[in-house]
Amino acid sequence: xxxxxxxFIRALRNADVRISTAETLDALSTVELVGYADRSLLKxxxxxxxxxxxxxxxxxxxxxxxxxxxxxxxxxxxxxxxxQSEPADFGQQGGQxxxxxGSGAPQNQGQSTSTRDEASAAETSAGEMxxxxxxxxxxxxxxxxxxxxxxxxxxxxxxxxxxxxxxxQKGLYAWRILDAMGQQALQQEIDQLxxxxxxxxxxxxxxxxxxxxxxxxxxxxxxxxxxLLNADVTGKRLRGDLLRNMRIGRIxxxxxxxxxxxxxxxxxxxVSAYSRRRKVFRRGQLHVPRTLRRNMxxxxxxxxxxxxxxxxxxxxxxxxxxVSGSVASYAxxxxxxxxSLDEVLPKVRSFAFSSxxxxxxxxxxxxxxxxxxxxxxxxYGGGSTDYAQAFSDLRRLCLDDIDKRSTVxxxxxxxxxxxxxxxxxxxxxxxxxxxxxxxxxxPRSMWNTGDSEMRFLAPYCHQVEECGxxxxxxxxxxxxxxxxx
Amino acid sequence: xxxxxxxxxxxxxxxxxxxAHRYICSEQIATAVYLAYHLRKPVLIEGPPGVGKTExxxxxxxxxxxxxxxxxxxxxxxxxxxxxEWKYGKQLLYTQVLKQTLDEVLQGARGFAESVRRLHEFGDxxxxxxxxxxxxxxxxxxxxxxxxxxxxxxxxSDHEFESLLLEILSDYQVSIPEIGTVKATREPPLVFLxxxxxxxxxxALKRRCLHLYIPFPDIELEQRIIHARVPEIPLxxxxxxxxxxxxxxxxxxxxxxxxxxxxxxxxxxxxLHADRLDPELVRNTLNVILKFQEDIDSVQGELRTLTDKATxxxx
Numbered sequence: 077x078x079x080x081x082x083x084f085i086r087a088l089r090n091a092d093v094r095i096s097t098a099e100t101l102d103a104l105s106t107v108e109l110v111g112y113a114d115r116s117l118l119k120x121x122x123x124x125x126x127x128x129x130x131x132x133x134x135x136x137x138x139x140x141x142x143x144x145x146x147x148x149x150x151x152x153x154x155x156x157x158x159x160q161s162e163p164a165d166f167g168q169q170g171g172q173x174x175x176x177x178g179s180g181a182p183q184n185q186g187q188s189t190s191t192r193d194e195a196s197a198a199e200t201s202a203g204e205m206x207x208x209x210x211x212x213x214x215x216x217x218x219x220x221x222x223x224x225x226x227x228x229x230x231x232x233x234x235x236x237x238x239x240x241x242x243x244x245q246k247g248l249y250a251w252r253i254l255d256a257m258g259q260q261a262l263q264q265e266i267d268q269l270x271x272x273x274x275x276x277x278x279x280x281x282x283x284x285x286x287x288x289x290x291x292x293x294x295x296x297x298x299x300x301x302x303x304l305l306n307a308d309v310t311g312k313r314l315r316g317d318l319l320r321n322m323r324i325g326r327i328x329x330x331x332x333x334x335x336x337x338x339x340x341x342x343x344x345x346x347v348s349a350y351s352r353r354r355k356v357f358r359r360g361q362l363h364v365p366r367t368l369r370r371n372m373x374x375x376x377x378x379x380x381x382x383x384x385x386x387x388x389x390x391x392x393x394x395x396x397x398x399v400s401g402s403v404a405s406y407a408x409x410x411x412x413x414x415x416s417l418d419e420v421l422p423k424v425r426s427f428a429f430s431s432x433x434x435x436x437x438x439x440x441x442x443x444x445x446x447x448x449x450x451x452x453x454x455x456y457g458g459g460s461t462d463y464a465q466a467f468s469d470l471r472r473l474c475l476d477d478i479d480k481r482s483t484v485x486x487x488x489x490x491x492x493x494x495x496x497x498x499x500x501x502x503x504x505x506x507x508x509x510x511x512x513x514x515x516x517x518x519p520r521s522m523w524n525t526g527d528s529e530m531r532f533l534a535p536y537c538h539q540v541e542e543c544g545x546x547x548x549x550x551x552x553x554x555x556x557x558x559x560x561x
Numbered sequence: 562x563x564x565x566x567x568x569x570x571x572x573x574x575x576x577x578x579x580x581a582h583r584y585i586c587s588e589q590i591a592t593a594v595y596l597a598y599h600l601r602k603p604v605l606i607e608g609p610p611g612v613g614k615t616e617x618x619x620x621x622x623x624x625x626x627x628x629x630x631x632x633x634x635x636x637x638x639x640x641x642x643x644x645x646e647w648k649y650g651k652q653l654l655y656t657q658v659l660k661q662t663l664d665e666v667l668q669g670a671r672g673f674a675e676s677v678r679r680l681h682e683f684g685d686x687x688x689x690x691x692x693x694x695x696x697x698x699x700x701x702x703x704x705x706x707x708x709x710x711x712x713x714x715x716x717x718s719d720h721e722f723e724s725l726l727l728e729i730l731s732d733y734q735v736s737i738p739e740i741g742t743v744k745a746t747r748e749p750p751l752v753f754l755x756x757x758x759x760x761x762x763x764x765a766l767k768r769r770c771l772h773l774y775i776p777f778p779d780i781e782l783e784q785r786i787i788h789a790r791v792p793e794i795p796l797x798x799x800x801x802x803x804x805x806x807x808x809x810x811x812x813x814x815x816x817x818x819x820x821x822x823x824x825x826x827x828x829x830x831x832x833l834h835a836d837r838l839d840p841e842l843v844r845n846t847l848n849v850i851l852k853f854q855e856d857i858d859s860v861q862g863e864l865r866t867l868t869d870k871a872t873x874x875x876x
Contacts, residue, residue, distance in 0.1 A: 094764075096768050098769075099768060109599050117588075120588055121595075121596055124593050124771040124772060128767040128772045130607070130774055133774060364649065365646065368652075368653060369649060372656075
């Protein structure tokens with residue numbers, strides 16, 4: 077298989093673009109068709125085949141540019157100027173200054189990194205150089221950028237630079253690559269040359285030293301790029317595992333996006349289990365073909381009627397979320413779950429409360445997740461919990477709408493500041509709805525301690541679950557799915 | 562008959578051919594058609610409404626001189642409407658007509674088993690090609706010389722329908738239980754699916770398609786589009802109008818004007834014999850490009866600045 081393409085796809089996956097094997101094969105046949113020659117054609121072609129959403133396309137563009145960009149290669153011509161090659165400057169000056177008895181040398185010595193090389197450089201005069209002996213030396217002296225790139229790549233492959241995992245390995249890999257390219261032989265040669273009495277040899281030694289410095293630069297760049305393309309894979313997987321089992325309150329804000337994606341996937345699964353049920357109704361338009369066909373077996377006497385209308389039974393979901401001070405650290409996460417529910421299911425009505433309960437469905441409809449959550453928290457959050465007030469608000473707002481197709485989900489810790497939680501209202505809801513599910517973010521061992529009212533409220537729930545971590549939530553969701561099937 | 566291989570020989574020639582049919586497009590779009598033709602893969606086109614998603618399929622059909630078969634998706638669309646249906650009336654009629662013959666066939670048959678055996682000799686006549694009513698998808702597969710199949714607004718259909726599409730999109734074949742598998746004829750159809758992103762299309766479907774996102778065009782491209790669609794329009798007005806639309810797209814509107822609205826507006830202004838934009842003119846014709854009263858109200862206030870910007874931008 078095409079090595080360049082496969083490593084590009086690896087880089088894309090690394091950047092979080094999901095690419096299946098089938099798409100890899102497509103990309104392969106695309107490349108066969110369009111070839112590598114026309115960069116912009118290749119880019120627009122691959123961007124049709126590999127990324128399948130708009131955000132992925134943006135990532136693709138960036139990764140493509142990064143991957144296929146031949147960096148502005150710093151030339152290694154003998155009179156290479158300024159920037160990275162102080163020794164080069166020096167060599168040049170030394171060469172020119174030789175007529176004046178090397179007067180330029182001492183004042184530059186302060187800048188130089190490798191004093192011995194420089195000093196000898198100052199002595200050498202402009203003129204012919206001896207030929208390099210070692211393989212790497214010859215390669216460097218030929219100064220063919222492409223040839224050197226190939227050599228670096230080959231050496232990289234030999235030392236498995238693709239397996240680089242953490243940034244501290246960068247130096248190690250750079251060194252290994254240089255070793256694989258024959259750095260030792262070069263070093264010996266340079267040492268030898270510098271010790272040599274002949275001027276052309278010393279000149280060569282100095283030149284080789286300068287080019288070696290340039291090569292190190294290149295290798296460092298190469299490793300850096302390989303790190304960007306390859307290293308994050310394992311890091312991300314590790315982080316994903318950690319996140320799933322971390323208590324929500326402790327997850328750092330920077331990882332909220334990852335959690336959000338996790339949560340959204342779960343909400344979608346929960347919802348899809350509910351929205352699939354179809355009910356055949358004895359009403360609507362007669363389905364003539366089916367009716368006739370089904371009645372053929374009765375000698376065309378029609379008595380088994382079939383109807384066209386098939387109603388998709390989309391249950392209503394009422395989601396109520398506690399955002400009070402006691403669950404402050406969880407509130408964001410629970411709202412995120414609520415928001416995801418709202419996103420995937422058409423008939424979700426969302427409510428939030430600390431003491432007064434209000435509907436936030438509209439808010440969720442108008443803003444994106446982060447904004448909506450922030451607004452909800454601002455409007456309802458932070459107060460002290462009063463379940464009695466919240467339940468009676470719920471009764472006032474929407475008890476009439478709750479019917480035998482409704483599912484009610486309560487997210488909260490049931491801590492009511494030692495006041496009566498009015499379980500009787502919850503019972504009313506319980507009697508009317510199809511399913512009442514309570515999701516408590518606290519560990520089970522903390523339930524019924526202190527002011528937790530769980531034991532009084534739990535009897536009026538069809539299901540009570542602990543959901544403090546994404547992993548637990550996932551388990552709850554899959555259990556819910558089993559219960560509904 | 563259009564010379565299809567000739568047109569599809571390179572991206573540039575495709576782009577030129579599309580432009581000859583008055584569809585001005587970016588490199589990306591032409592590449593999509595190029596790949597769709599050569600790799601024989603369906604193209605899923607996404608993008609805001611009115612950027613020419615459906616138009617691309619229509620123009621492609623035009624350009625290749627192929628028949629366009631269109632399937633408009635909606636909620637509740639099922640295989641009976643999209644794929645095939647049995648001609649039940651014909652089936653029924655034929656049973657009635659053939660009753661006589663059946664009696665003859667069964668004449669002298671002793672016992673139930675023998676009757677059934679004799680009936681079996683007839684084969685499954687009633688569920689054969691003659692009684693099959695082809696709907697768009699099946700029709701597209703059966704086109705002798707290929708065709709362009711447009712599955713419009715696939716996001717409006719149900720999940721079930723998406724799964725139904727999978728077999729067709731990946732292998733260009735459908736399985737009909739009573740008959741067997743119907744494969745595409747020599748030339749499989751070029752398939753375009755469009756979506757307005759009202760819901761996320763499933764990964765399985767996306768995996769089988771090339772994914773083309775058509776964004777709003779940049780100023781230069783839109784100018785060319787207007788020039789191709791409304792060639793009579795004075796150059797000055799065209800420049801100002803496109804600038805104005807681009808100013809609008811930067812505002813926070815409920816529905817930003819799309820290309821089709823730009824074209825409509827250009828036609829409107831042409832009809833009014835305008836040769837340049839002025840605030841009064843814009844005010845009176847704003848309802849052509851903005852479709853919500855809310856948007857019109859919010860733009861009204863800034864009309865003068867916007868018009869000034871648009872008229873000055875390129876002069």
